[in-house]
Amino acid sequence: MPDLNESKLLIIDDEQMNREILYRHLRNLGYPNITMAESGKKGLEIVANQPVDLILLDMMMPMLNGLEVLTYLKENPDWRVIPVIIISALDEKEMMLACIQKGAEDYLIKPYDRVLLRARVSACIEKKTLHDREVLNKQKLEAAYQELAAAYHELEVAKIELEALSHRDGLTGIANRRYFDTVLEKEWSAAYREKKCLSLILFDIDYFKKYNDTYGHLAGDDCLRQIATAAAQVIRRPRDTLARYGGEEFAVILPDTNSSGAEFCATKILTAIESLDISHTSSPIYPYVTASLGISTISPHLQAFTSQQLIKEADLALYEAKREGRNRARVWSAKA
Known part of the structure; x- marks a missing residue:
């Protein structure tokens, strides 16, 4: 299971009261590392500058609404792996479907059920943790492979040099x-x-x-x-x-x-x-x-x-x- 203390959550909502309520709920669920953004633009800036494991995104926001922010996130190859849960008062099926199609992990309707929130957040964090672990293991494997390839190359060079030396007369340098x-x-x-x-x-x-x-x-x-x-x-x-x-x-x-x-x-x-x-x-x-x-x-x-x-x-x-x-x-x- 992922360590809740290490999970980095980001709340993006233009309403301060909504941000603070969700912040308290997440803290009570055991997630201390939470950042808040009052707009979609601010949220994207935070994602660009610090690691994020889960984004909880409001839908109705000025300038950049939730669907537009979601589109930016999923079109960026570095950000698309961050799970996004939409939390919105909008309960239109077309909007829910559009968000899921864009790559949202889930869509919770305000007022959300805390038990459901806990389950969805936990599932998303675990998914992100597994992805990060897979990436890390892949990087370690690639690094180990490169080290092995380099060692093999050095061994082959040494083998060739040793074989060449075994063919040479030590005094004159010509064949023995x-x-x-x-x-x-x-x-x-x-x-x-x-x-x-x-x-x-x-x-x-x-x-x-x-x-x-x-x-x-x-x-x-x-x-x-x-x-x-x-x-x-x-x-x-x-x-x-x-x-x-x-x-x-x-x-x-x-x-x-x-x-x-x-x-x-x-x-x-x-x-x-x-x-x-x-x-x-x-x-x-x-x-x-x-x-x-x-x-x-x-x-x-x-x-x-x-x-x-x-x-x-x-x-x-x-x-x-x-x-x-x-x-x-x-x-x-x-x-x-």
Whole structure:
């Protein structure tokens, strides 16, 4: 049940005696929060400036009569939910019907029965209280939904960021070995399905252990970062993947790329690394950092291999590049 002390009632009647009588009756019924207005205009001003739970409206008033005030109230989207009880000496059925059609909750004829007044007022207050509670619950539900949506969005962003971090090598910022394995299997399947070739480049830094021994591991880390950045500037196609394969070894997955295209890409990586001109005084071949690269190309739909064969052949080609003197790229050939 609504709290009578919190219910806000408004009496609109141009006759002072009628206002005061109704005021006393309502007070005796337990409604202490009552405002009075001597005209329809004044009543609308009060409604516009303070919350009202029930309006008790006289019909015969100058300037704005009760029906006109009722029309204003029910045409306003913010006010139409306020229940209105017409209290009038007019007992014409046409007038009663017109008020009900305009949205009045009830029509009491003066002199009204106090018991009936109490029942009608109580019913209207309860209806308004239920409406207000429903609005409040809806607002709370919408606010909770917005908070939930925001939290879900933040969770999705965090999930994406975390997933991205799980794919990245912590030192160089490029893809890590785990992500390399995932992408290789995906691209192998795509190449088989699309009947296209797939190329792989494996490369590592020449005499990197000597570099670390000479310059220290911090310098070694910086060297790896510089080489990753230089190689990344070469690998520009969206589906190409540059990854740190392990230690000083890197890998490049090149979808839909034949042997010539892969060799061209490897040569550009080789040139990019040389252009860094990173000093390596302990290298037996050059006074700067160099790399050796191995290349393999397979068409999965034509050859009964797995992706591991691509890695094996690129690794063998890398071994050939090192055996031939390092700082070069070699394409795997079964004839080699």
